[in-house]
Amino acid sequence: MHTRIAIALLIAIFCICNGHKPVVLLHGIMTGNESLGLIKGRILEKHPGTVIYNLDRFAGWSSLDNLWFQVNELGKDVMDICKRHPEGVHLLGYSQGALISRVILQTFPQHNVINFISLSGPQAGQYGTSFLHIIFPGLALKGAFELFYSHVGQHTSVGNYWNDPFHQELYFSYSQFLPFVNNEIITNKSETFRVGLLKLNKMVLIGGPDDNVITPWQSSQFGYFGDNDSIVEMANRDIYTKDLIGLKSLDKKKKLDIITVPGINHFMWHLNISIVDNYILKYLN
Ligand SMILES: *[C@@H]1O[C@H](CO)[C@@H](O)[C@H](O)[C@H]1NC(C)=O
Ligand SMILES: *[C@@H]1O[C@H](CO)[C@@H](O)[C@H](O)[C@H]1NC(C)=O
Numbered sequence: 001m002h003t004r005i006a007i008a009l010l011i012a013i014f015c016i017c018n019g020h021k022p023v024v025l026l027h028g029i030m031t032g033n034e035s036l037g038l039i040k041g042r043i044l045e046k047h048p049g050t051v052i053y054n055l056d057r058f059a060g061w062s063s064l065d066n067l068w069f070q071v072n073e074l075g076k077d078v079m080d081i082c083k084r085h086p087e088g089v090h091l092l093g094y095s096q097g098a099l100i101s102r103v104i105l106q107t108f109p110q111h112n113v114i115n116f117i118s119l120s121g122p123q124a125g126q127y128g129t130s131f132l133h134i135i136f137p138g139l140a141l142k143g144a145f146e147l148f149y150s151h152v153g154q155h156t157s158v159g160n161y162w163n164d165p166f167h168q169e170l171y172f173s174y175s176q177f178l179p180f181v182n183n184e185i186i187t188n189k190s191e192t193f194r195v196g197l198l199k200l201n202k203m204v205l206i207g208g209p210d211d212n213v214i215t216p217w218q219s220s221q222f223g224y225f226g227d228n229d230s231i232v233e234m235a236n237r238d239i240y241t242k243d244l245i246g247l248k249s250l251d252k253k254k255k256l257d258i259i260t261v262p263g264i265n266h267f268m269w270h271l272n273i274s275i276v277d278n279y280i281l282k283y284l285n
């Protein structure tokens, strides 16, 4: 009898150790979970039996909803998944979904996400209209701040991470989202925002110079425009040097992986099998 229990236990432990952890996927702006079908299919092909939650809420137009609303709603769903899987899960977000995913980790520090993969997400903000023109065809880059840095503009997701290097004072006074989650404005939530990221085993930031949508592309790795339109890499920005959200601490512990892949357009990151094979699968163990 005891041997049987022991064998059952051994099998259970074996399965836990060998099974791949569940994976949560979050789509980008103006699409839904079908857009991540290729990534999901490839994970199942290479890691058969993986439980995958390909979140389908806030698809299409509702992806433009205010980001705090999306973070809170999707965050509850992700926490339900975490509770169902005490062994831990991995989280991958694409584009705007990568920013939402990161902020879910900060807002719900009780999460048990192990590895977080940000696939070309505007983590330090966005100042370029290439994808905006799908939604607002006539919008001029230089005038966009007037729309986004207003109470109405802050009702849209894009307004929440619009980071105009020429209107930083307006960014800091109007943006209700990005300067807070990046701890550029310190509040009584800032410490929690840090704790939620420091829990990770790995934060993986994937982006590249031929993205053509995330502008500057370095935003996918927490770099951004400096005062005069020059690019400041993550390692030279306050968010890293002052360890505002834990990036430097993660880096010192070798838990921050920065991956730059040239030749990939923004709308190809999630449709290119070799991206999944070369840069994503190894984190989904
Ligand atoms: C999208 O989500 C729905 C509802 O959860 C699910 O039935 C469907 O399989 C998902 N699509 C993909 C491609 O994962
Ligand atoms: C945090 O600050 C907000 C707004 O300033 C306030 O409403 C809230 O009560 C504070 N929470 C705590 C735990 O101090």
Ligand SMILES: *[C@@H]1O[C@H](CO)[C@@H](O)[C@H](O)[C@H]1NC(C)=O
Pocket (backbone or CB within 6 Å): 227, 228, 230
């Ligand atoms: C940016 O402006 C500062 C101060 O005006 C100047 O010292 C610096 O050289 C400029 N950087 C670039 C890349 O133009």
Ligand SMILES: *[C@@H]1O[C@H](CO)[C@@H](O)[C@H](O)[C@H]1NC(C)=O
Pocket (backbone or CB within 6 Å): 261, 263, 264, 265, 268, 272, 273, 274, 275, 278
């Ligand atoms: C797919 O990704 C690889 C790099 O992993 C790149 O060399 C190739 O050009 C990409 N293909 C497309 C169609 O973007």
